Amino acid sequence: xxTVVILSELNQELSVxxxxxxxxxxxxxxxxxxxxxxxxxxxxxxxxxVSIFANPTQFAPDEDLEDYPRDIDRDLELLKKxxxxxxWIPTVDVMYPEGYQTWVDVDQLTKLLxxxxxxxxxRGVTTVVSKLFNAVGPEKAYFGQKDAQQAAVIQRMVRxxxxxxxxxxxxxxxxxxxxxxSSRNIYLDQxxxxxxxxxxxxxxxxxDAYQNGERRAEALKKIVRDEVEQEELAQLQYVSCAxxxxxxxxxxxxxxxxxxxxxxxxxxxxxxxIILGK
Numbered sequence: 001x002x003t004v005v006i007l008s009e010l011n012q013e014l015s016v017x018x019x020x021x022x023x024x025x026x027x028x029x030x031x032x033x034x035x036x037x038x039x040x041x042x043x044x045x046x047x048x049x050v051s052i053f054a055n056p057t058q059f060a061p062d063e064d065l066e067d068y069p070r071d072i073d074r075d076l077e078l079l080k081k082x083x084x085x086x087x088w089i090p091t092v093d094v095m096y097p098e099g100y101q102t103w104v105d106v107d108q109l110t111k112l113l114x115x116x117x118x119x120x121x122x123r124g125v126t127t128v129v130s131k132l133f134n135a136v137g138p139e140k141a142y143f144g145q146k147d148a149q150q151a152a153v154i155q156r157m158v159r160x161x162x163x164x165x166x167x168x169x170x171x172x173x174x175x176x177x178x179x180x181x182s183s184r185n186i187y188l189d190q191x192x193x194x195x196x197x198x199x200x201x202x203x204x205x206x207x208d209a210y211q212n213g214e215r216r217a218e219a220l221k222k223i224v225r226d227e228v229e230q231e232e233l234a235q236l237q238y239v240s241c242a243x244x245x246x247x248x249x250x251x252x253x254x255x256x257x258x259x260x261x262x263x264x265x266x267x268x269x270x271x272x273x274i275i276l277g278k
Contacts, residue, residue, distance in 0.1 A: 001080045003087045006094060010135060013086050018046040023138035025129060028052040029069040030078050033173040033181035037142040038082045040170055049136050050079055051088045053095065058124030069186050088136070095131060104130045106160070109153050112247045113240055113260060114271070125150055126157050133163055140166045144173075146180050148258055148273045152247060172272075174200065180272045187268040195233035196265045199272040202227035202239075206259050210276045217241040217250040220259060220276070228263055235264040244275055 004010045014021075022041030026034050041048045052075055059065040072089065079087055103123055109115075110122035133141065143151045151169045158165055173181045178200035179193070188196055202224035209223055224239045239261040241250050250257055256277030263270050 001076075001084055001087065003076065003089060005089055005091060007090075007135060010086075010088050014049075014136065017049070017085060020045045020139035021047045021049055021136070023132070023136050023141045024048070024050045025132050025141070025143075026050060026052055026075075027054045027068070027183070028075055029071055029183040029186075030075045031173075031181045031183060031185075033144055033146065035078060035082055036173050037144060037170050038079065038084060040168065041140065041142050042083050044140055044168070047085045048083065049086045049088065049138065050084050051090070051132055051136070053088075053090050053128070053132075055095070055124055055128040056092060057096070057127060058121050060118060060120055063118075069183050095128065103127050104157065104161075106153050106157050109149070109156055109247055112249075113149050113238070113242065114262070115149070117237060117262065122150070122153055126153060129154055130157065130161070133158075133165060138165060140168055142168045142170060144171075145169055145275075146172045146182065146272065148260060148275075149247060152245070178204070180270075182270065184268055184270065188265060192233055192266040192268065195231040196263075196270055198228045198231045198234050199261060199263055199270060202261070203259060203272060203274045207274055207276060215253045215255075217252060217254050217257060220254075220257070224259060224261055228261065231265075233265055237262040237264060237269070244278060 002013050004013055022045035024037045024041055054068050056065055104126040105123050106126050115122055155167045158167055177197050179196050205227055206220045206223045221239045221241050228234050228236045241257045241259050242248060243250060244256055244258045258273060258275050260273035
C-alpha cells in the first residue's frame with residue numbers, strides 16, 4: 001500500500017494502478033462502516049484508492065472541526081489490512097491553495113433536510129468531492145447510506161457535471177445495539193450512548209408500522225418522534241419523511257419514503273435514516 005500527499009505523487013501512483021479504480025473518500029477516524037465501503041470497492045475493482053481529508057469547508061464555525069477525531073496511523077493500518085492499494089492524505093494547502101475561490105454548488109437538493117440546518121455544509125462537500133474525483137479519476141466511488149442526503153447530492157452532481165463515475169451507495173453499518181456507526185460516536189458517554197439507541201429504535205418502529213400497512217407520512221414521523229422524545233438526553237432537531245429521489249417532504253399516503261432524523265445527544269449531533277418501500 002502506497003501513501004501520498006501532494007498531487008504529483010498521486011498522479012505518479014495512479015499512472016501505474018490497474019484499472020478499474022474504486023475510490024472511497026473519507027474524513028478519517030475509520031470504523032467498520034468505512035471498511036465496508038472499502039470491501040465493496042475491493043470486490044468491484046482491480047485497484048482501490050482511499051482519501052483521508054477532514055474537509056474544513058463543510059464545517060460551520062460553530063461545528064467540531066478542531067475536535068473531529070483523528071488517528072492516521074490507526075487508519076493506515078486498517079486500510080492496509082483491507083487490501084487498499086493507494087491512500088491519499090492531502091493537506092489543506094493541497095486542496096485549497098492560497099487565493100482559492102472556486103466552488104461547486106448543487107442548488108435545490110442542498111436546501112432541504114440537513115441543508116436547512118447547515119446551510120454551508122453541502123457546498124463544502126460537493127466542492128471537495130469534485131476535486132477528489134478530478135484528481136483520482138475513478139470508475140466507481142463509494143458512499144454510505146447513513147449520509148443519505150449527501151449520497152443524493154453527489155449523485156446529482158455527477159449527473160449534472162457529466163462525471164464518468166458510477167456512484168455506489170452502500171448500506172448503513174450498525175453497532176450491535178443498533179446505533180449507526182459514526183466517527184462522532186466516540187464523543188458519547190455511557191448514558192448518552194444508551195440514549196443514542198433511540199434513533200434506530202424509532203426508525204425500526206416506523207419500518208414495522210409501514211410493513212403492517214401504515215402509509216401516512218405524518219403517522220410514520222410521529223412514531224419516530226415519540227420514541228426519541230422519551231429519552232431525556234436526546235434533543236430531536238428534525239424528523240422527515242421525504243421522497244427518496246428529490247428529498248421533497250411527503251404528505252398523506254406514501255408509496256416510498258426516506259425517513260430521516262437528526263438528534264442532539266448531549267453535545268453530539270447524530271443522524272440516521274431508513275428507506276421504506278424500495
